[in-house]
Amino acid sequence: MTSKRRFLAACTLVAFGTLPAQADTYPSRPIRIIVHSSPGALLDVTTRVVAQEMSKDLGQPIVIENRPGADGLLGIRAVKAAPADGYTLLAAANTVAQLPAFRKEPGYDLEKDFTGIGMMNRAPFLFVGPPGQPSKTLAELIANAKAQPGQLVMAHAGKGTSVHMAAALFFHQTGTKFLDVPYKGAAAALPDVVGGRANVMFDGANSSGPLVKEGKLRAFGITSTTRSPVFPDIPTLAEQGLPNYSFYVYLGLLAPANVPKDVVPRLAKALRTALASEPVKKRFRNDAAEAGRMSPEEFTKFLKEDAARTEKVATDLGYAKE
Known part of the structure; x- marks a missing residue:
């Protein structure tokens, strides 16, 4: 009996001894990041370069899946509906915090359905147009728009998106x-x-910047508070008569709420490592972007505050929820 008890005890120790090792293996398979924008957009390009570096730290491949549509809602809702196991994440722009201010039924609750992992970066937009149109400066564009209300066309990526909010503030x-x-x-x-x-x-500097340099687009300004070292010749909107205007698109990673408690810290560590890598730094410099430095808790709070700010702006501008 003594030998039997010793054998059973040894088996118990071995069994329980393996549990911590099994629990600490996240991630043990590829991770999927759903991007709620089209391929080639700023969010997509940024996510791909960051994910490539994160995968090195995590030791697992990261698969990028684009889910554009419904102003970003298709991708957001897909991640909300995914298992909260840490293997399906959301790459989102300001849109994730802004859409609820414009939709009666967005299909998700930012606070209840998601938790922040961290901000990848933030970047200003370029305000661009074709060089052949009559307006050559921002002042001329504004004057022509006032002379022809509702005639000049402002293209954007959909109501409630970052591009639309930049336009709405304008x-x-x-x-x-x-x-x-x-x-x-x-x-x-x-x-x-x-x-x-x-x-x-x-538009983002990654897509419109090269076209500005090639002369295929005219830049009426940049939305940052000060001139960008990447585009030193492009004046800010603030210095051209709009002293209170500034706008940044921010890009971040989120997970479904209620993921295992070890998932977010592990992903946040991989994100910090990626942001410190040279390929990511180079990409950000090209995009006139600043790396994010928020903890998961800080980013989650930031998203909540931005949602509240957007709600106020949308109300002030008289936008009705659709």
């Missing part, structure tokens, strides 16, 4: 009225701006 501060035309993502809108079928749009 309308509010300039007192102009454009014909704002939504597209299925910024990448879909840009060709119409280059081709002269739309007059202006706010």
